[in-house]
Amino acid sequence: MTDTVARLREQAASDTDAVEPAAPARALESAPDEADAVGEVLATLAEAGHDGAVAAVVDLLDHEEASVRAGAASALGRYLDAGGTAEEATLAALAERFDDDYSVTRRYAGTAYLAVARDRPAAVGHAVDHLPGLLDPENPTVREVGADLVEAYVETDPSADDATTLLSAVAETLGEMPDIAGGVVPDDGTGVSSGGPAHDQAEQYAGRSQRQRNRLGMLAGDLLAARPAAAADSLGSVLATLDTVEAGGVRAPLVEGLGRAAETDPEGVAPAIETLGRFLDDDDPAVAARTAWTLGILAETHGPRVADDATDHLESLEALLSGEEFARVASAGLLAYVCEHRPEAAEAVTGGLVDLLADDAPRARAAAAHALGYAGADNARPALRAVADDDPDEDVRAVAAAAIERIDG
Secondary structure (H helix, E strand, O other): OOHHHHHHHHHHHHOHHHOOOOHHHHHHHHOHHHHHHHHHHHHHHHHOOOOHHHHHHHHHHHOOOHHHHHHHHHHHHHHHHOOOOOOHHHHHHHHHHHHOOOHHHHHHHHHHHHHHHOOOHHHHHHHHHHHHHHOOOOOHHHHHHHHHHHHHHHOOOOOHHHHHHHHHHHHHHHHHOOOOHHHOOOOOOOOHHHOOHHHHHHHHHHHHHHHHHHHHHHHHHHHHHHOHHHHHHHHHHHHHHHHHOOOHHHHHHHHHHHHHHHHHOHHHHHHHHHHHHHHHHOOOHHHHHHHHHHHHHHHHHHHHHHHHHHHHHHHHHHHHOOOOHHHHHHHHHHHHHHHHHOHHHHHHHHHHHHHHOOOOOHHHHHHHHHHHHHHOOHHHHHHHHHHHHHOOOHHHHHHHHHHHHHHHO
16 A cells, blocks of 8 residues: 555544545545555545545546546445445446446446445436446456346336337347357467366356356346337347347347237237247257247237248247146147147147147146147047046136137037
């Protein structure tokens, strides 16, 4: 610690009235690395009612030296984390630093803002236009802070405009993040992939990158669900991300978010129908199942169009009938629309739906019975009759009986 900062700390601890308002800023300007100590001084002065020192440090956020800007942001973060008052001018100045050329300044400014957002998440709304600067596809440390702020704001029911801004930024970041296949940084000739500490560090980086990717995918899904109107305005960015990101942990929440948005605004999500169809063939069963669920929601208002697209993926839908419960129910639900609007496709899936009538899950049995009613297959009638008469679940029996009536016409 420099002598100047040490004396400042001693003076603030013994007699706050003797500390000049500009003294912390001068000390920080001469020794940016002492930001933590200066932040503690700011907190001490503020407790004693001397807030003037904070404004001088805020002014340093515009300093020509990057290290001084970073030091100012760090000191303010320490001050705010200690319970210091977050004036609107302070928050506005910090938000502007989200776009700083120096990544360290961006990280410290975001961390300082986060100290306020934890207790006042709505405050993030004043920084939305600058938040994309923290969603840095190349810098995981800065990106982590940005994700923290987005997550805090999602919980406040953001406006449609703000949700659109953030959704587009998150989708763009997901599309631009380096894709590290298999969780390991490829060898670039430096021996990174040959084992040893460098290799371990690369694996840790890759794992962190993938976790952040999954987290951003979930946040995008939450934004879609929170503000369905944002889905229509950001649909191009979301679909581009689905096309370019290989990680199923990203695609699954994005597809689910589109489905949740479609529950409220199907017209806004309808342009995605043709793009979504091909994800029924996704190698990740979670992505395929959520695609079937989302298309089933869209089929309520766009049945023929969805059926046309789903008919090209009957093998994948039939495979989902033997997947997890969510997948079985989602697939059978979508197949009901296929059978209703494209009856010529019904024969190909009737066998799988009949088998599903014996499923352990009542929801799956009901979904299968409902779909078979639209399939109109005479060979399904005996199995449906058995379910209508003997199924232990009253609701399933009712659905099976209705399916028989539909077949009998």
